[in-house]
Amino acid sequence: MSLIENVVRPEIRALSAYHVPDSAGFVKLDAMENPYVLPAELRTQLGQRLADVALNRYPVPSYSALKAAICAKLGVPAGHDVVLGNGSDELIAMLSTLCAKPGAKVLAPVPGFVMYAMSARFAGMEFIGVPLKTHLTLDLGAMLAAIEEHKPAITYLAYPNNPTGTLFDKAQIEAVIRAVGDTGLVVVDEAYQPFAQVSFMARIPEFANLLVMRTVSKLGLAGIRLGYMSGSAELLNECDKVRPPYNVNVLTQACAEFVLEHLDVLDRQAAALREERTRLSTALSALPGVQVYPSAANFLLVRLLPGGKGGGNSVETIFANLLARKVLVKNVGKMHTLLENCLRVNVSTPEENGLFLDALTEALRAAP
Numbered sequence: 001m002s003l004i005e006n007v008v009r010p011e012i013r014a015l016s017a018y019h020v021p022d023s024a025g026f027v028k029l030d031a032m033e034n035p036y037v038l039p040a041e042l043r044t045q046l047g048q049r050l051a052d053v054a055l056n057r058y059p060v061p062s063y064s065a066l067k068a069a070i071c072a073k074l075g076v077p078a079g080h081d082v083v084l085g086n087g088s089d090e091l092i093a094m095l096s097t098l099c100a101k102p103g104a105k106v107l108a109p110v111p112g113f114v115m116y117a118m119s120a121r122f123a124g125m126e127f128i129g130v131p132l133k134t135h136l137t138l139d140l141g142a143m144l145a146a147i148e149e150h151k152p153a154i155t156y157l158a159y160p161n162n163p164t165g166t167l168f169d170k171a172q173i174e175a176v177i178r179a180v181g182d183t184g185l186v187v188v189d190e191a192y193q194p195f196a197q198v199s200f201m202a203r204i205p206e207f208a209n210l211l212v213m214r215t216v217s218k219l220g221l222a223g224i225r226l227g228y229m230s231g232s233a234e235l236l237n238e239c240d241k242v243r244p245p246y247n248v249n250v251l252t253q254a255c256a257e258f259v260l261e262h263l264d265v266l267d268r269q270a271a272a273l274r275e276e277r278t279r280l281s282t283a284l285s286a287l288p289g290v291q292v293y294p295s296a297a298n299f300l301l302v303r304l305l306p307g308g309k310g311g312g313n314s315v316e317t318i319f320a321n322l323l324a325r326k327v328l329v330k331n332v333g334k335m336h337t338l339l340e341n342c343l344r345v346n347v348s349t350p351e352e353n354g355l356f357l358d359a360l361t362e363a364l365r366a367a368p
């Protein structure tokens, strides 16, 4: 046996590393980033703020100022706190570490955010994926049956869901939270909350097993890597035990504190993107052979219908054609059978959305 075979767990050897394509020179519409930057004036002020940060010191691990600002500005219910992560990806990893008792399982609707399954596997937990219905809505009957059968330690519900953009029905989410009861945690993942404008955050006091997880990534700060999660004090206390002590670096901390003082700027950017979402969705729906799903997020799921324009518009052909035109979207066609022939595309600035629409129109025209 080789060194790797001797040392590395077989289930990890069987995986591939998370692939991020090189996007230099492309219209980048594949990662749900906010295309807008901070105004020049604010960037100058931020530069000064960051210059004063003591880089020679470890962060103060209580993060009390940043947590207080998050709680005050981002709708955390009074008397409740948050736990911070290096992106919500780290919060997901922390939850896996917290709950990975022998035999513990993680459950989520599929297709869904891939890190739920990956993180479960990293921690040695079985992942149970419950397929959505054909129209990409939650299959409540199947969810309740799976919860009854598997008694998952963690159930994730992305609200709205990635990569479908679907906003699951509020009453169905409540039914899941109640069905899980005190046998597991239910994490409502609100990564796209600025674009959905609905939330379970205010409901935390109602449900002892509910955690609401968010990120500042989609709001416009993907580069600083900061996620936050709220829930009961007891749950957060346990989460904090598995949090690496200095997981949020001092630059992220100072930058987030600064931006939270100017949240109105990011709120306006999110509002502009919501408007663009409507415009882009309408324009895409008008293209022959293209089906657009309703989205409450900052991206749209687009299905290329077989038979549209000569039948040659497979997702591979169109994706390759878009790449040749320097437009990078996400080909999700192979992720799950429910996503056959689907692309996921960011909603961006009017200019970039126009470039995408032109490129897609040309790609469809050129399809055999």
Ligand SMILES: Cc1ncc(COP(=O)(O)O)c(C=O)c1O
Pocket: 032, 086, 087, 088, 089, 090, 113, 158, 161, 162, 189, 191, 214, 215, 216, 217, 222, 226, 227
């Ligand atoms: C549903 C969902 N949750 C969490 C994340 C991860 O966010 P972060 O950038 O905070 O790690 C993503 C990223 O795409 C996502 O789609």
